[in-house]
Amino acid sequence: MPKFGIGDRVSFVPGKYDNNITRGVYTVVRAMPVTNQGYQYRVKSLRDSHERVIDEVQLASAS
Structure with a gap:
């Protein structure tokens, strides 16, 4: 079962090799x-x- 739904605000939790991805809050557009x-x-x-x-x-919930 998916943890997030369309419209949910989430925070990106970077991995070891994710230096090029913008940190911050995102909105789920689609699964x-x-x-x-x-x-x-x-x-x-x-x-x-x-x-x-x-x-x-x-991803983590950004509520």
Whole structure:
């Protein structure tokens, strides 16, 4: 079961090799199909409106 839904605000929790990804709060735009690594989401940065796909394990609730 996905942890986040469309419109949820989430914080990106960077991994060891994620130096190029903007930190901060994102809004979930849509859930992506499940992969071998689990759930993924298309998220949009509140800071610069950039969209990217991020694994669920790298997201935390930003409420």
